[in-house]
Amino acid sequence: MSLADFIMNKFKLFIENFLVYGLGGIISKIIPLIMIPIITRLMPDSKYYGISDLSNTIVQLGSAIAVMGMYDAMYRMFFEKDDEQYKRNICSTALCFTIATSIVVSGIMLVFREQIAQFFFSDKQYAYVVYLSAIATLVGATNSIISAPTRMQNQRKVFLVTNTVSPLLAYSISIPMLLAGYYVIALPLAAVISGVAMEIAFGVMNRSWFNIRRFDRKLLNQLLVIAIPLFPNFLIYWVFNSSDKIMITNMIGIGAAGIYSVGSKLGHVSQLIYIAFAGGWQYFAFSTMKEDKQVETNSLIFEYLGILSFVATSFICAWSYLIFKTLFVGDYVDGYIIAPYLFLAPLLLMLYQVASNQFLVIKKTWPNMLFLSVGAIINIVINFWLIPILGIEGASIATLVGYVISNIICVMVLIKMKLMVLSKRFVIAASTMVVFMIIWRILFSTNIALGTIGAVIVTFFYAMLYRRELRKVFVMIATK
Template sequence: MNRYKKLGWNTLVIGLGSMGSKFMIFLLVPFYTFYLTPAEYGQADLLMMSISILVPMLTLSIADGVFRYTMDKIDAKTVFSSAIVIILLMVVVLAMLTPVLQWVPLIQDYYLIFVAILVVQAVSALFQQQVRANGKLILYSIAGLTMSVLLFVANLIFLKYLHLGVAGFLYANLIAFGFNALCLFFGAGLYRLFSFRAINKPLLRTMLLYSLPLIPNAILWWVMQVSDRYILTFFLGVGATGLYTVAAKIPSLLSMINTVFFQAWSISAIGDGIRKSDTFFATVFTMFSCLFFVATEGILLIVQPFAGALFSSAYQEVWRYVPFLLIAVLLSSFSSFLEVSYMAEKKTKQLLMTSLKGGVVNVTLSFMLIPFIGIMGASIATLVGFLITWLIRMRQTNFFGALEFKKAFWLSMTLLFLQSSYVAFIDMPNVFVQAIFAVGLVACQFSIIRKAARQKWRRSVVK
């Protein structure tokens, strides 16, 4: 199987499970808007976002090390057993921190379930990376799809019928992630991979040298995606955070595609030892960017009627904040594509610095803009933060020169920036104006596809 077919197959297998599960999770957003007030949804989201950043911190990002070193063909039992040590240490640390954590205002009313979700998510993340590295992608996808179905059913019971509010939201997540961990543990036979005798301290140190720089990188990536919500809460209250959270869920349609592709791309790039100088790298980015440009354009065209049809009256105006967040997700996806080259070459420290600069810009702009233009300021700050990160990674990897069909690419990017500004700041965006932007972008992508096809044909003739 050649590299293109292998990447396509991995993307298809992961996508069949992941896209279904992620789309179902997206469908829960309008459900939440009917059964949770903006303030409740804002608090629930902050709790889950807090867990998402505590997991890499408390586990030392060891799950990433498991994936990377298993892909290096090191004995899976040794890698997995060594990583479990970190999970056990995390549980001990959480027990020691109990007196402190119980006094944190955000979590004190939900402390026990908060810690339970934290542990289960950490275990689930480790299991997912081990299963993915082992190549058991079908199980990986089925487990994800089943988890999302369970999440939907649990939310239905706890929110609609039992009216448990934020607590019900958390219970549903605990059940879903717990099931996912059990499914992977027994389905992949991970219990056969653990042995105290297989723990290898030198390997664990090597894995930690790789994964430790990914902790601040994960934190900074989280800062760019989530810190705005804490700043919004500080200046405007949890109600505004709830509105911003719903607005951010719409671009998650684009994030779904990126997540699926990133998982498949990392397997191909790391497993096959692909380098950024390889023409395959640039060609895949061309196809990847074409897909994302068109998908972004499609969401921009429907965002206003889409929000009006799906969300309750309290959330009707959230579409105004979507355009800049949508471009931020586009730039984040481009950054993630280049991130794989850092991981393949084990340059995690350089990866950290790119995220640091983008994160500083994001937080600074959030404090500057939110007090004056509110939620829109958070959207703009997020966009600029991801733009800075992407441009720095482009420069560090020398990808400006490797980028194919530069004029059409940069024209497409310009059109999307202009259209996003138009949609965000005009009360009633004109359909005709929107159509002009759409035609221009599609024309650019069509020219790229046509030139890429000609280029591929010439290469085949030469061979």
């Protein structure tokens, strides 16, 4: 079998896992995306959406600190032994720890509510929103553990149904509140109520897995050995995803943060792609890591996903203004300018995980954290420089540049270690994407026709660069 045929077979394996294990996990996340145009129309000012989104940002940070990597550690150790009692001890120990940390974190949030409100909302008057964020943190952190047995037993239908019901319940509560004029607390309060309902539901379904008397200090130590090293990675991702909104709030205003939050939601479309990718990638990556052509396979997967990301982003550039003009009204339309940058950013994270998987293969995980840390720091530095000049667009550029730098450093190190091969045509393709985005921004960011023509030209150019692979794909489809 030739290398090209070998690669295509492995690519087919990857696509199959992507579809089976990945796309099933994103269905429930589509609902909030669909609801954004409705929610923004019910709010008289963009600052209200900014407050709601920043409240969610606080919850994400608080929940992650409370969980402290325990979910992943619990998931890892659950399959360590085929012993039912051992598994129940693991679940019970993880929950006891998380309840304790959640109470501490939530308590700290309540004590320092004014300082937190000043930092996140740039105004102490929103301290009462932090109350809701603290409750949501307590509920969200513990719920992640209580719901875990459902996932670990592979009860996909139950998990999918509950994750679908949760946002529907939240919006059925928040929309009447918005219509009644409770713009500030509608979404945060609805999230709390929905979270409590889901925790009760999972608590009833999984009650046999948890018992405080099964707490085991020795097992806790083993869990923490796995969990604690995972915690810094979350902080890095949180900086990438959330520092922009906080800095915009404090440097421009909370209304601008609301526009930025809405603008970033188109980027959430690519996050759905990323979630689907992550669901299928893990099995593919570890099932092929011992094969002779693993380096070549991984490198070409990186290239192919990169090209697909560039093509998708070029059309988002072309149609962003039309999408926002159609879906949103008022100041929210201005968010179109940041959407392409924040659409590409999660896709670059996807590429980073493909490349950095090579460090996992050789059992070295610290470089991943180091390279992402560099990108996160660069993101913050560029924010200080560009936000005063370009506003919310400067923040989106900073996020994109941060991911680009992390990818470049990671790839260069892997190439030097002979763990990755990067072709010249991909370097040309990436450079073409940079040039296209610059031209789009300067000449036709609001011209749909010219943008579409440009995107088609870029796509055709990429098709020529990878014409051999495209022929094989068409042959594979034809034979089916």
